[in-house]
Amino acid sequence: MKKKYFNRILLVMCACVIAYAFLLPLLFMLFTSFKGLAEAMTSSTLLPHTWTLQNYRDLFASTSTAPIFKWLMNTAVVTVSGTILRITTSVLAAYALARLPVPGKRFIVVGLVWAMAIPEIVTFFPLFYIFKQINMLNSLLPLILPSGSGVMCIYLIYNFLLAFPKELEEAGLVEGANVFQVLWHIVLPSVKPVVITQAFITFLGLYNSYLWPSLVVNKQENRTVTLGIAALVLGExxxxxxxxxxxxxVSVVPVLIIFMFANKYVVKGFTQSGIK
Incomplete structure (x- = not known):
């Protein structure tokens, strides 16, 4: 019994050391944000000797060179709109492939698998050329519209629907519901963990995206928070x-808050997507 408790204590200690190693960069970021300019440049200690909020005052002053609130608002519009667009198109496409008599369904599914093997960066040039031709550069639309093509999202929801019992949908159709009512009231509540998981992954991808926004957005007022932070780091x-x-x-906090509320759905979604 004593050996069992000793092994458990040793395991917890090892886990704490590993956790501290992973949390150290976050702690360094947190404590450095409360240091003054001189101390941040010269101090070698983790904790600040003199705590100050001057960095946050300068940041939220929202000057013309660093409109942080505008950047956050742009990021919110892009991430929320892009996530809704991808989930909507993915659910409709996956349900059509899994349940409706779509011509050439097998070829479409094979095409989805092949499309997942194409690196995203390969699509940047044709997308850039298309948006340039229709005069949509330097707006939020090039950051939102490409989100509708979620190949991985479609394929995962499609695979989950293959294991979903058709009898529940047939019962709804017998009761007089149409296809969209069955999808909304019967199918979606059952696949909610998988959909929320894909929505969270999409949200993170859009929120952290830098390369594509840096290609299509140059105007200060249309920057997202990642572009804004890069401008601060590379600027004066x-x-x-x-x-x-x-x-x-400031850019990390919204994602942490959303993850706290979506954590149980994300874990459940990963678990269910692996069970047939």
Missing amino acids: NYTNPGLMMASTL
């Missing part, structure tokens, strides 16, 4: 680590 404030860490922390 690159010598102020405290301001850089404060801006990074």
